[in-house]
Amino acid sequence: MPDLHLTNRQRGIAFAVPKIRSAWRAALPLCLELSGDRARPLPELGEVDAYVLNDRRIARMHADFLGDPAPTDVITFEHGEIFLGAETIARHAREHGHSVDAELLLCLIHGLLHLNGFDDLDARRRQKMHRRQFQILEAVRGTL
């Protein structure tokens, strides 16, 4: 089972990082129990590193390398890096009626599910993935 590391590299949004890290670690076995249709690097990874960036930084990455200049909430690479956009997460938290901590945790779970073979490239798969990530969030958010 991989070690999970969460590092906050921005100051604009306040997150309860140690609590989120613990809840994310609690979510890992649940994510590993579910597998999607695609390749599953997660069980083989030694580590997963997640970095919370400000939106300016994640938008620059998104624009330069993925062809989309808009900020995004989460970018996951199959080698075990997850990059998260803090202001977008805060905006989604308001829209979903969550705390920012729960929304960040949801994005981290989303990243783990991507690494375990889930994708959100079409409506059906997106719906399935979203259902799973909310189930896992509900199972572990009590620790937040």
Place this chain on the structure above:
Amino acid sequence: MARMAHRLNPALEAQGAVTFRPSAAALDDWATWCAGVWFPVLSPFLRRALEHARTGRLRELAELDLELGDRLNPEAVRRSQSAGRRLLNAAGIPRGDRNLARFAGLLEAERAEGHLLVVHALRAAAFHATDPLAAGSYLYQEATGGLFPNHPRLVGECVEGALRLERPAPPVLRVA
């Protein structure tokens, strides 16, 4: 060599000096730089960087990048980082390559500094350059930027000279 160097760094003529910055006696300085910087520091770092880049071990590559910063003087660090970041963001990447994007993320997360040599290694891996081509094209950038931007023949000779010195001597055959 020149073609690969331009492929890996399309804006190399505009880059200027990186770690090699000669005085008036440029050719002597090139030999001194080779002996003091290229052979003991940059060449072994480039070999390790290529290995990590080819196998997608970017955590190790980011650590190597930080380690390289500790081995160069502060002025060279500044120029090397500036050239590396410019190259990372400005040059096109081969379709399907994800390592440059991953490394850009590690830069944004301040896990790496973005030295030219490391970005060069990532691009060399993405374009499937062999070790000698990757080394030669890196030397070409250093020589062009610091020495003779308008003298490709002299640059070629400098690069060839450095590569020749690096190659192991052929074994001596003994006839019984």
